[in-house]
Amino acid sequence: MEYKNCSVAYWGEPDIELKFCENKYENMYIAEYYNSMTAISYMIVGLILYLNKRREAGFWSFFLGIGTFVMHSTLRYYGKWMDEVSMLMLEMVAIKSIMMQYDVYIDYVSFFIFVLYFLINNSYFFIVMFFGLLLFIGYKTRDKFYENNILCYTLLMTLSIICWGVDQMLCGYFDSYNFHALWHVGTSLAILFGMLAL
Numbered sequence: 001m002e003y004k005n006c007s008v009a010y011w012g013e014p015d016i017e018l019k020f021c022e023n024k025y026e027n028m029y030i031a032e033y034y035n036s037m038t039a040i041s042y043m044i045v046g047l048i049l050y051l052n053k054r055r056e057a058g059f060w061s062f063f064l065g066i067g068t069f070v071m072h073s074t075l076r077y078y079g080k081w082m083d084e085v086s087m088l089m090l091e092m093v094a095i096k097s098i099m100m101q102y103d104v105y106i107d108y109v110s111f112f113i114f115v116l117y118f119l120i121n122n123s124y125f126f127i128v129m130f131f132g133l134l135l136f137i138g139y140k141t142r143d144k145f146y147e148n149n150i151l152c153y154t155l156l157m158t159l160s161i162i163c164w165g166v167d168q169m170l171c172g173y174f175d176s177y178n179f180h181a182l183w184h185v186g187t188s189l190a191i192l193f194g195m196l197a198l
Contacts, residue, residue: 009024009025009031009075010025010028010029010031011031011073011074011075011076012074012076014031014074014075014076015075015076015077016071016075016076016077016079016080016123017080017122017123017124018080018123018168019171020032020035020072020167020180021167021168021171021174021175021177021178021179021180022034022035022178022180022181024075029073030072030073031072031073031074031075032072032073032075034178034181035068035072035178035180035181035184036068036069036072036073037181038178038181038182038184038185039065039066039068039069039072039184040065040069041065041184041185041188041189042061042062042064042065042068042184042187042188042191043061043062043065043066044065044188045061045065045188045189045191045192046058046059046060046061046062046063046064046065047062048192049061049191049192049195049196050062052196054195054196056093056096057090057093057094057097057191057195060086060089060090060093061086061090061188061191061195063082063086064083064086064087064090065188066082067079067081067082067083067084067085067086068082068083068184070082070083071083080123084117084123084126084130085114085117087130088113088114088117088126088129088130088133089110089114090191091130091133091134091137092106092109092110092113092133093195094137094194094195094198095133095136095137095140096110097195097198098137098140098141098198099140113129116129117129134157137194138154141197144197147197149193149194149196149197150193150194150197152189152190152193153190153193153194153197156186156187156189156190156193157186157187157190157194159186160182160183160186160187160190161183163179163180163182163183163186164179164180164183166179167179167180167183
């Protein structure tokens with residue numbers, strides 16, 4: 001791997017499966033500067049949600065910000081774990097809010113997903129789980145589609161997914177743009193609108 005301003009990776013050689021389209025170590029201590037800094041948007045949203053009595057969603061959004069920051073700062077497996085687990089748990093909080101009558105069962109499903117994630121421990125499996133849960137949330141909120149917050153959530157999440165896809169698949173064509181950083185800002189706003197709608 002090629003580094004911009006140093007000869008070695010400060011946190012050790014990267015060991016996450018996914019690669020993000022951003023120059024590495026432009027700052028000696030931060031592997032992906034822009035992807036790390038935009039993680040703060042999740043923390044801000046977490047605080048807003050917490051103050052708006054969406055405490056569980058606020059906690060997981062704040063933790064997502066920390067995990068995302070650690071992952072992009074280090075490109076190490078422990079940051080990936082923090083990032084991905086908090087994304088899955090945030091989705092389970094949304095599902096729990098949508099399906100309150102199954103509250104206890106959803107806690108069991110959350111635990112099962114958590115265990116499954118660690119047993120399989122593969123980013124591509126995580127992506128399938130993440131997008132599967134996202135589609136389930138979309139399906140369960142389809143009758144609320146035209147409510148302002150759900151509409152904003154859907155549009156922001158869709159645009160963010162496009163940014164994520166461009167970053168993953170077209171990096172060679174758009175390497176001077178930080179589409180993954182846009183994913184962070186877009187999804188944090190989508191989380192805010194989505195959770196306030198539930």
